[in-house]
Amino acid sequence: MHEEPVAVAATRAEVARLHGELVRYGLVVWTGGNVSGRVPGTDWFLIKPSGVSYDDLAADDLILCTLDGAVVPGSLGSHRAPSSDTAAHAYVYRELPEVGGVVHTHSTYAVAWAARGEEIPCVLTGMADEFGGPIPVGPFAVIGDDSIGRGIVETLRGHRSRAVLMRNHGPFTIGVDAQDAVKAAVMCEDAARTVHVAREAGPLIPIPQGTIDALYARYQNVYGQSTDARR
DSSP states (O other), X not given: OOOOOHHHHHHHHHHHHXXXXXXXXXXXXXTOOEEEEEOTTSSEEEEOBTTOOTTTOOGGGSEEEETTSOBOTTSTTTTSOBOTTHHHHHHHHHHOTTOOEEEEOOOHHHHHHHHHTXXXXXXXXXXXXXXSSOBOEEOOOOBTBSXXXXXXXXXXXXXXXXXXXXXXXXXXXXXXSHHHHHHHHHHHHHHHHHHHHHHHHSOOOOOOHHHHHHHHHHHHHTSSOTTSTTO
């Protein structure tokens, strides 16, 4: 086994750390869910191995894959089976070169919206900021090939949202890097929970589209520090 490039090692450390954020924010159960990250300057990405506990997950356990979803021979972790969602992640990276991170969770409220096949309406300024509108629903697809990836790309290509609720399954999020995708997963669940609670209490009050547009533009281009505006 040869020594891996610095970019791979750095991405390993970051993606391993971010799996802990899924646990910290209560977005996963047991070994379900995953974070992947594209290795900058390469045609590789790193993803969690299948069925490994979050408590036991180390950077060296992550599996290096090509954009076809094949395990890179001789790399760290290559003796393990990659996540069952690997084909979906690979398809997203192939089709959306601007994406540097993909996340899948089983967060309770987002999954509940997905089980109804219902998009989350944009009735919160925070949703307008982060997603630029509603969080859409993607088609039903079964794990095993790139069908889920196709549904993610079909739904999110050209859409402001970085989150999609795959029907009867759950949320997938994308980002410019893995941390950005994890942030989108956290915010997706927050929106799903808050809008659900609000709707249980009474009718939702829509935000005019022009206001949504203005809020999104401000948050994406002005809010925060100039070096890292969206975090």
